[in-house]
């Protein structure tokens with residue numbers, strides 16, 4: 001199976017977690033794109049009253065299949081949030097934000113009772129950090145935050161928008177530093193330490209609020225833990 005086929009397979013397995021859930025939390029990325037496509041054709045789509053979306057791209061996609069998008073301020077806590085990840089460990093800690101949606105993803109994950117993480121097998125790691133860690137920053141704090149990240153042993157690079165040649169701007173009007181070569185021994189402590197730097201909105205470690213269920217598309221099957 002190709003990586004994309006594995007993503008579709010794991011998205012299919014995630015559908016069962018959305019049955020009988022009136023308001024769903026929806027992540028961002030190519031695995032979630034498969035999930036929304038599958039939702040469009042599933043037999044319980046009309047039972048879904050609405051979704052809280054983690055990005056502009058997901059919002060557009062949900063609306064295109066007829067699912068109303070609601071604000072988290074209107075809904076209160078959610079039963080289920082489904083999202084992909086760039087890396088996930090056997091302890092269900094994740095590194096996310098390759099698609100730039102980390103802050104809204106972390107807010108919705110924090111407001112959800114169950115986080116279902118859906119990945120293909122290439123995302124499974126023992127130690128987080130081979131994938132560069134996204135850190136969303138207020139633009140005015142970019143250089144200061146970058147210097148602190150260097151002191152922590154990382155090599156931050158400002159994410160660029162390949163189409164415009166300018167810096168990449170998130171849905172929140174902020175910028176992203178992708179940090180290479182961080183030695184993430186304790187993901188919880190690293191998550192807290194980076195979030196303590198003034199000017200950081202959040203970072204892509206999901207260790208304080210990790211996943212409740214991880215579904216992995218592996219070969220011809222989906223493994224759950």
Ligand SMILES: O=C[C@H](O)[C@H](O)[C@H](O)COP(=O)(O)O
Nearest residue numbers: 029030031084097099100101
């Ligand atoms: O900001 C993006 C998200 O954290 C995604 O969940 C993550 O990058 C995984 O995306 P994909 O499903 O495309 O591999």
